[in-house]
Amino acid sequence: GQQVMQIPQYQHVQEGEDFTTYCNSSTTLSNIQWYKQRPGGHPVFLIQLVKSGEVKKQKRLTFQFGEAKKNSSLHITATQTTDVGTYFCAGPGDSSYKLIFGSGTRLLVRP
Amino acid sequence: EADIYQTPRYLVIGTGKKITLECSQTMGHDKMYWYQQDPGMELHLIHYSYGVNSTEKGDLSSESTVSRIRTEHFPLTLESARPSHTSQYLCASRPTGLNQPQHFGDGTRLSIL
Numbered sequence: 001g002q003q004v005m006q007i008p009q010y011q012h013v014q015e016g017e018d019f020t021t022y023c024n025s026s027t028t029l030s031n032i033q034w035y036k037q038r039p040g041g042h043p044v045f046l047i048q049l050v051k052s053g054e055v056k057k058q059k060r061l062t063f064q065f066g067e068a069k070k071n072s073s074l075h076i077t078a079t080q081t082t083d084v085g086t087y088f089c090a091g092p093g094d095s096s097y098k099l100i101f102g103s104g105t106r107l108l109v110r111p
Numbered sequence: 112e113a114d115i116y117q118t119p120r121y122l123v124i125g126t127g128k129k130i131t132l133e134c135s136q137t138m139g140h141d142k143m144y145w146y147q148q149d150p151g152m153e154l155h156l157i158h159y160s161y162g163v164n165s166t167e168k169g170d171l172s173s174e175s176t177v178s179r180i181r182t183e184h185f186p187l188t189l190e191s192a193r194p195s196h197t198s199q200y201l202c203a204s205r206p207t208g209l210n211q212p213q214h215f216g217d218g219t220r221l222s223i224l
Binding site: 030031033041042043044045048050086088092093097098099100101102103104106 | 142144151152153154156159161169170201203205210212213214215216217218
């Protein structure tokens with residue numbers, strides 16, 4: 001079945017360092033969504049990418065969708081303690097109304 | 112922030128009890144979902160619904176059941192709770208239309224003793 005994998009599983013950075021998480025799908029995706037889950041919280045939608053090679057920015061966050069639409073990345077420039085949490089990518093499942101979530105990357109930031 | 116509510120927020124209960132986790136949304140969303148998530152781990156889809164009287168099992172096998180009698184309400188029931196059911200249960204909904212994001216409730220943290 002379709003799989004969405006994320007690496008790394010977790011990353012511990014010093015505040016101010018950059019951070020990147022990578023998402024890879026076993027199949028071509030029509031779109032990819034990114035969510036952030038703070039410790040003890042629930043996933044919150046961040047952004048959606050639809051076009052091949054698309055790049056979107058939200059302040060210090062840069063999201064990229066691969067040319068083949070099978071991979072994506074989230075890059076955070078100059079991390080802050082407020083960036084702490086788990087970042088999930090998600091792509092459509094066997095039904096366009098279902099999402100397959102990646103395993104998530106947990107980000108820890110040392111102040 | 113989306114209006115989707117889950118109760119209870121926390122539940123500690125003994126083995127063998129019947130449990131119902133409540134989920135309600137006020138946005139009129141047709142699509143609703145239940146996920147199971149262990150702390151810090153990935154989300155597993157256990158049930159979903161495309162609308163009233165429509166329910167489907169998700170990708171992760173679960174002993175729970177769901178119902179969708181009203182658009183806004185999507186409760187999850189465990190007939191006889193076991194310690195293996197200990198986890199966090201997250202409810203989500205999304206509007207009709209392609210590529211819409213999911214909105215999550217705060218979740219129910221369930222502990223079965």
